[in-house]
Amino acid sequence: MWFLWLICLLLPTLISGEEEIRPAQPNIIFILADDLGFNDVGFHGSAEIPTPNIDALAYSGIILNRYYVAPICTPSRSALMTGKYPIHTGMQHTVLYAAEPRGLPLEEKILPQYLNELGYTSHIAGKWHLGHWKLKYTPLHRGFSSHVGFWSGHQDYNDHTAVENNQWGLDMRNGTQVAYDLHGHYTTDVITDHSVKVIASHNATKGPLFLYVAHAACHSSNPYNPLPVPDNDVLKMSHIPHYKRRKFAAMVSKMDDSVGQIVDQLRKSNMLENSIIIFSSDNGGPAQGFNLNFASNYPLKGVKNTLWEGGVRAAGLMWSPLLKKSQRVSNQTMHIIDWLPTLLEAAGGPPAVANLNQQIDGQSIWRALVQDKASPRLNVLHNIDDIWGSAALSVGDWKLVKGTNYRGSWDGWYGPAGERDPRQYDWQLVAKSRVGKALDALKMLPSRADQQRIRAAATVTCPAQSSQGTSCLATAFSAPCLFHIRDDPCEQYNLAKQYPEVVNALMTELERFNATAVPPSNKPADPRADPRFWNYTWTNFGDYQNTRNDLDTLSGDITLAKTV
Numbered sequence: 001m002w003f004l005w006l007i008c009l010l011l012p013t014l015i016s017g018e019e020e021i022r023p024a025q026p027n028i029i030f031i032l033a034d035d036l037g038f039n040d041v042g043f044h045g046s047a048e049i050p051t052p053n054i055d056a057l058a059y060s061g062i063i064l065n066r067y068y069v070a071p072i073c074t075p076s077r078s079a080l081m082t083g084k085y086p087i088h089t090g091m092q093h094t095v096l097y098a099a100e101p102r103g104l105p106l107e108e109k110i111l112p113q114y115l116n117e118l119g120y121t122s123h124i125a126g127k128w129h130l131g132h133w134k135l136k137y138t139p140l141h142r143g144f145s146s147h148v149g150f151w152s153g154h155q156d157y158n159d160h161t162a163v164e165n166n167q168w169g170l171d172m173r174n175g176t177q178v179a180y181d182l183h184g185h186y187t188t189d190v191i192t193d194h195s196v197k198v199i200a201s202h203n204a205t206k207g208p209l210f211l212y213v214a215h216a217a218c219h220s221s222n223p224y225n226p227l228p229v230p231d232n233d234v235l236k237m238s239h240i241p242h243y244k245r246r247k248f249a250a251m252v253s254k255m256d257d258s259v260g261q262i263v264d265q266l267r268k269s270n271m272l273e274n275s276i277i278i279f280s281s282d283n284g285g286p287a288q289g290f291n292l293n294f295a296s297n298y299p300l301k302g303v304k305n306t307l308w309e310g311g312v313r314a315a316g317l318m319w320s321p322l323l324k325k326s327q328r329v330s331n332q333t334m335h336i337i338d339w340l341p342t343l344l345e346a347a348g349g350p351p352a353v354a355n356l357n358q359q360i361d362g363q364s365i366w367r368a369l370v371q372d373k374a375s376p377r378l379n380v381l382h383n384i385d386d387i388w389g390s391a392a393l394s395v396g397d398w399k400l401v402k403g404t405n406y407r408g409s410w411d412g413w414y415g416p417a418g419e420r421d422p423r424q425y426d427w428q429l430v431a432k433s434r435v436g437k438a439l440d441a442l443k444m445l446p447s448r449a450d451q452q453r454i455r456a457a458a459t460v461t462c463p464a465q466s467s468q469g470t471s472c473l474a475t476a477f478s479a480p481c482l483f484h485i486r487d488d489p490c491e492q493y494n495l496a497k498q499y500p501e502v503v504n505a506l507m508t509e510l511e512r513f514n515a516t517a518v519p520p521s522n523k524p525a526d527p528r529a530d531p532r533f534w535n536y537t538w539t540n541f542g543d544y545q546n547t548r549n550d551l552d553t554l555s556g557d558i559t560l561a562k563t564v
């Protein structure tokens with residue numbers, strides 16, 4: 001059996017005459033931005049926020065222009081870690097709140113665990129947001145060797161406290177210990193410093209590195225100070241008229257600088273040439289005050305936590321010298337669930353993914369990306385949320401959107417458009433950035449003319465008018481709307497009336513997915529989680545045995561017995 005399988009595996013390679021050269025396994029650096037909009041990076045056409053380091057990676061790698069994620073944090077991170085749609089892990093409905101006694105199910109094997117089996121050492125810097133009520137849900141118990149960062153969904157960037165439901169607590173950890181000493185260190189810098197340290201101390205003779213850099217940026221902080229960022233950085237964005245957008249831009253710029261420092265350390269450690277770097281947002285941007293934030297998905301429709309393109313089509317790129325056809329804009333369809341098998345194939349070749357497809361939803365896009373072939377992904381389930389009454393699915397260029405969130409109040413197009421005139425974009429910054437210089441030394445940075453061509457190709461524009469279609473007036477549980485995403489990326493023209501047979505086919509596909517869904521795992525807040533019981537920290541409250549008396553005593557020291 002084993003032998004036959006091996007022959008099947010080798011046959012296509014032998015026939016096509018391609019040599020399967022396996023160099024040393026690549027280091028994998030996955031940089032996940034939080035709440036970054038489609039239009040908040042320079043490579044997509046916004047000249048408003050300078051992101052020269054990210055742009056340099058984009059122009060010399062592959063810009064993923066047809067790349068989808070889940071519409072909000074926890075579902076997206078669960079999909080990245082498991083290779084499964086959130087409807088298959090119970091993570092499909094909103095986020096995990098810090099007081100909830102739940103987490104990503106422990107039966108799920110996650111990305112670092114798979115990679116460790118292939119010889120990798122895995123580390124995480126930054127946000128987890130997949131459960132912490134018991135220690136066994138936290139990163140060090142799920143394949144990561146170190147973690148400096150936080151367990152919940154957001155925090156203040158200076159004092160690292162998180163406010164949820166009027167409960168206030170510190171959420172910053174070094175490993176499993178509360179990191180009181182990091183007070184006052186800006187979160188983006190804490191994450192960068194740990195990332196740089198992990199790379200600098202990596203010993204390549206002990207195998208390759210997987211580093212998951214999960215930035216807090218540019219998620220908003222607590223309501224009393226939603227966009228904390230040093231004044232000096234805000235001053236550099238003085239060309240942006242709206243003050244809150246200016247602060248948001250400064251937060252993005254700090255993150256761009258972090259990408260520069262990480263790539264520079266890879267260069268110094270002689271690891272860059274054998275690395276795969278991914279940069280991705282976790283979901284669409286919260287625009288115009290959504291979550292008290294000021295991202296932009298322009299010209300895409302909707303915001304974070306909606307199923308419109310602005311909520312699920314993410315800014316993303318992949319960079320690696322292993323990509324034979326890079327310096328291009330890819331329209332290969334990809335979903336965040338595909339990273340797990342894609343990276344496993346990059347790390348371990350076809351055998352590493354041979355039996356995975358019965359267990360996960362993701363598909364390896366590795367060969368398609370390396371060789372610029374058609375993506376094997378034909379459909380994308382954006383989500384099914386029966387609590388809110390919304391669902392969306394893409395099949396090829398068609399997209400079905402059924403129902404909506406927020407009673408339709410975030411179903412518009414939100415600015416700022418940014419300055420989209422390419423002449424306003426400062427091309428010199430790209431070459432002068434840390435990443436630009438590192439890639440130039442590797443002779444991987446394309447010429448200015450090629451950069452301009454790539455950036456133009458990555459810019460999405462809306463057709464001004466269409467002879468067909470009506471606007472989609474979606475309400476929760478309403479009749480589905482249909483869009484042709486290639487012709488109408490901005491979802492302006494609902495074609496449901498014109499193409500009823502397409503609507504039916506996509507509804508059938510949606511029902512097929514729905515039949516496989518597990519119930520959402522959301523739980524009411526556990527009163528034991530209140531940070532007041534834990535020296536004002538968010539903690540793994542589920543590992544301790546509280547008594548009712550403890551809960552009634554809201555002040556003073558409480559001695560808590562550990563549960564077995």
Ligand SMILES: *[C@@H]1O[C@H](CO)[C@@H](O)[C@H](O)[C@H]1NC(C)=O
Binds near residue numbers: 148174175
């Ligand atoms: C985390 O703890 C380790 C081990 O005690 C220590 O070496 C390291 O400096 C700490 N990191 C931070 C960011 O405090």
Ligand SMILES: *[C@@H]1O[C@H](CO)[C@@H](O)[C@H](O)[C@H]1NC(C)=O
Binds near residue numbers: 204205206
């Ligand atoms: C790396 O690991 C190898 C094998 O364990 C060891 O011999 C070597 O001294 C290590 N190098 C550094 C710089 O720690």
Ligand SMILES: *[C@@H]1O[C@H](CO)[C@@H](O)[C@H](O)[C@H]1NC(C)=O
Binds near residue numbers: 331397486
């Ligand atoms: C993708 O790009 C290729 C080459 O540029 C083009 O031929 C193809 O039609 C595009 N497909 C889609 C779905 O946009």
Ligand SMILES: *[C@@H]1O[C@H](CO)[C@@H](O)[C@H](O)[C@H]1NC(C)=O
Binds near residue numbers: 384390391
């Ligand atoms: C999914 O199935 C459940 C029950 O089986 C049903 O209540 C719900 O409406 C379905 N959702 C969609 C989007 O079809």
Ligand SMILES: *[C@@H]1O[C@H](CO)[C@@H](O)[C@H](O)[C@H]1NC(C)=O
Binds near residue numbers: 180
């Ligand atoms: C409680 O928190 C304070 C900081 O707010 C810290 O200095 C102190 O060490 C903590 N106490 C314990 C027992 O962890």
